[in-house]
Amino acid sequence: MNWKDEKKRFACAWAGVMAAVKEEVHMRIHIALAVVAIIAAAIFHISRMEWLILLLTIGSVIALELINTAIERVVDLVTADFHPLAKAAKDIAAGAVLVAAIVAVIVGITIFLPYLV
Numbered sequence: 001m002n003w004k005d006e007k008k009r010f011a012c013a014w015a016g017v018m019a020a021v022k023e024e025v026h027m028r029i030h031i032a033l034a035v036v037a038i039i040a041a042a043i044f045h046i047s048r049m050e051w052l053i054l055l056l057t058i059g060s061v062i063a064l065e066l067i068n069t070a071i072e073r074v075v076d077l078v079t080a081d082f083h084p085l086a087k088a089a090k091d092i093a094a095g096a097v098l099v100a101a102i103v104a105v106i107v108g109i110t111i112f113l114p115y116l117v
């Protein structure tokens with residue numbers, strides 16, 4: 001393993017995360033909600049298992065938003081014209097984020113509701 005190449009790969013991957021944060025409003029919304037959830041988790045002293053589930057859920061949503069953004073970029077690179085396959089690719093990628101976001105809301109309610117009532 002060449003550490004110089006690894007460092008370069010990490011820098012490219014981090015630049016990808018930063019580009020998505022800068023360019024995608026939904027990514028910034030996901031991050032803002034994740035910060036709120038993490039602060040609430042710290043305030044309520046949630047259990048170790050709840051932390052694991054919360055962090056896995058946050059990671060899933062953010063990772064899927066990154067993949068969705070990458071798919072949007074590739075579709076836009078391939079065609080600027082309306083194409084049913086371009087629509088399907090973007091809509092399915094957006095659907096993946098939607099599914100993860102719905103699961104995140106359910107996880108959030110399941111974890112935090114018992115601390116609130």
Ligand SMILES: Nc1ncnc2c1ncn2[C@@H]1O[C@H](COP(=O)(O)OP(=O)(O)OP(=O)(O)O)[C@@H](O)[C@H]1O
Pocket residue numbers: 024025026072079080081082083084086087090091094
């Ligand atoms: N080339 C295309 N051909 C057909 N439909 C498209 C095409 N590009 C976009 N669409 C449709 O328009 C919708 C919005 O596309 P857009 O590229 O604005 O993505 P978005 O999900 O709104 O992303 P962003 O967060 O960047 O605004 C897509 O989900 C898709 O249904």
